[in-house]
Amino acid sequence: IESLICEPSLYTVKAILILDNDGDRLFAKVRFPFELEQKAFEKNIFNKTHRTDSEIALLEGLTVVYKSSIDLYFYVIGSSYENELMLMAVLNCLFDSLSQMLSTQAGGLHESSSRQAWATQKNVEKRALLENMEGLFLAVDEIVDGGVILESDPQQVVHRVALRGEDVPLTEQTVSQVLQSAKEQIKWSLLR
């Protein structure tokens, strides 16, 4: 603990990690240069946190805030002098965005928002997340850019990611949809 007064900077987040309940990496957004060997650090962080139900830890000179959901562990990591509440804001934003996105996905487009409310959080689990990896990538991209907090409001994040709904198999498509896609195909073949 030398100088506690840090260089003022927008670069708040050193890393965002998502691990599964075996401690394996599902997702990692790390701002380089990251001083520590990443795999070893993940192991360490997982061992130190996965059995406790608290939300903050100091590890290897870094501040870690974390949250678990069913079989997933979310971590947001900043330097030791970082404002924990700021990191918490990032963590909450990520988690809330994902839970909203995943519940819309599961519930389908036409679900009412009240349904979403109770479905929230239920769906943030490994399987659902893996089915929506692209959503995860896009959401993180909207929340943090190169270590700078870009957005902390989950509503905004979900809105900007604007994932499309459930895929509708061909057999269940309405006639107009089929026609539309047929039109497009014809257009493409003409263009060639």
Next chain:
Amino acid sequence: MLKKFDKKDEESGGGSNPFQHLEKSAVLQEARVFNETPINPRKCAHILTKILYLINQGEHLGTTEATEAFFAMTKLFQSNDPTLRRMCYLTIKEMSCIAEDVIIVTSSLTKDMTGKEDNYRGPAVRALCQITDSTMLQAIERYMKQAIVDKVPSVSSSALVSSLHLLKCSFDVVKRWVNEAQEAASNDNIMVQYHALGLLYHVRKNDRLAVNKMISKVTRHGLKSPFAYCMMIRVASKQLEEEDGSRDSPLFDFIESCLRNKHEMVVYEAASAIVNLPGCSAKELAPAVSGHWAFFQPASHVYVAMKHPSAVTACNLDLENLVTDSNRSIATLAITTLLKTGSESSIDRLMKQISSFMSEISDEFQGTCYPQDTHGPQGKDALCQKYPRKHAVLMNFLFTMLREEGGFEYKRAIVDCIISIIEENSESKETGLSHLCEFIEDCEFTVLATRILHLLGQEGPKTTNPSKYIRFIYNRVVLEHEEVRAGAVSALAKFGAQNEEMLPSILVLLKRCVMDDDNEVRDRATFYLNVLEQKQKALNAGYILNGLTVSIPGLERALQQYTLEPSEKPFDLKSVPLATAPMAEQRTESTPITAVKQPEKVAATRQEIFQEQLAAVPEFRGLGPLFKSSPEPVALTESETEYVIRCTKHTFTNHMVFQFDCTNTLNDQTLENVTVQMEPTEAYEVLCYVPARSLPYNQPGTCYTLVALPKEDPTAVACTFSCMMKFTVKDCDPTTGETDDEGYEDEYVLEDLEVTVADHIQKVMKLNFEAAWDEVGDEFEKEETFTLSTIKTLEEAVGNIVKFLGMHPCERSDKSLLPYIPVLLSSLLGVFRGGHDILVRSRLLLLDTVTMQVTARSLEELPVDIILASVG
């Protein structure tokens, strides 16, 4: 489409992770789909996801394969599917540093960035800036300026943050955008405001005036964004620190005003900033500290406690509540803080709380926060020195902790702690011992059990009622496995050796142990039994109460030597070098218990090294074993002079060798044939000089001087040598190192070297001074009384004697246990060169000056004479 992938995975028996068994080559193969028309957005997006996932897992993409995939991906810009487009942006960003020629997407991105689709624009700006270098930046500068002031927050934010990233390589270009950034700073969107202020600060941070202006503007108008506030608080506190400033500064007022912000984040940041400001007073801290307590973030409040204990005292009550926090680290930190800041009266209460807390945490605790855990007991250790009257409470507390379930490290920390309390505080000895006795009744750790048995053997016989420990110890003999049994037998023997009335019963117990299954136990029992049956105090002292004082590696080597060269003479234990510096000597009050053992080992090896070095010099053959080397080399020159000489004294039975470590700090000279001439003031006789052949620049060399100890007057061991270095100087070229053939003689006067009594005496540690004293007997006892006029306290007097004689104070007898009694009886122990124990007992009486009566005993007359002669 996603679903179909998953189904396939399930059918093929794959786990729940569809990405688990991805092959890089297979995925890149799939990327060919990008070239198909019409584009299947879902399939392509999924493939991009797979690529990103692989990169994310740390898979390394080669430049060629990355470039290939990248170019295939550029085709996907034809599709208007929003998700696919967004995935393209991400891929561009990820690949910008792997693939080549990424700038070919510039025009597509510029189009998206200025296009109608708002959801594309922000990410497009970010991706574009990622692939842009400083030369290309000029081309898009116009668009960037527009984007910064764009009314869509995500676009503006993206542009600002990207500008921040670009600052690193294109500071001069981005600098031109401050007007736009300034405009964005008054944007209503909280994130845009934050990013704009951040960018402005980064651009202006070398301009103190501009930064101050920024802060005062913020102070006047206020901000919407809590993030921006945090940022500005940091800026302000940095300015304050650099200003080294007074607390009247508007900067400080700004930070303080933030304590009343409605956002917790801001209050917390402000509180941290104030607390971390160097040298702030308790009054200034008060509001900040209470701000802190509102949220309790563990990291910071410990800092506070460490830095400003007094300021935290007011919050002790809050902290006590925190002890029961579910987060282990917070709870432990809270306890440590409390122990540091707490007052005597609160300790009872605190202990109660901690005990309840300890029971909740059990084993999980050790896994997660073991370091803090050991910290805990240590904190308490310090505590009992602080408040000796509370030791009973502490003892009870530690003992309850000891009974809980726990791992080895945990238990060891507690046992260490109890032992140190016993050592520090004689009143607590009996309670402590009986607690430990009960602990070993049910102790699964061999190391701890033997350690406690050893302690019992050492301390038990001196207590008022030693017989009560016998039962515990003998229980070990009956119930435990070999190692513990052996330890228990030794402990029993120690009781027998010191208590006449218990001897018969001890003998009975030992006789039973002779039947033991284990060799070691049987051997020990037989040995002790025979010694005890002699009923001679001297034997008891020599073989039971005090162990070997020689260094173990030294003994091993001597024995090996002895077996290699069979001779008629019996092996002489006195020829073995003694163990150096007993460990208790090096222990300071504050060192953690665990770190104590290290230095002893180093010291032992140091003497080993010297012995080997000296044995290599032919002149020193036949001097016998090395008795002692002085612990620290003495500098005979100032550290900044032309030549740096340091001397180590080696004492042999009848000789001394002075080792001079010389360094030549002149780069235009090489010294040859370096010797140190010595002129003794007493009857020492210089026998020979072993020169250092050559001493080039900055390469240390060693020369030796051998002297014989005085024969006629053997008591005159203390002596001063005047030293003079003689050498041949040869000039040399500092750059090439070539030396002239011709040299000239020169001399260099060194400081005088002192040989003291301490050089002839080696410290040893014996556990039982009383027994050793009786063992030696009073044949050569001498006694004298001195007055020490210059010394004002007893401890100082003893300290001086210890230092002067180089002997070891036994059983902590250098410390006065009862400070209000002006009498101190201290027992010192050493081994005189030649291997004879020398024991000194000094009684000190403090009136106006210190009066000291010294009694010395040894098996020979000479050491006693020397000691008394030197003290006088």
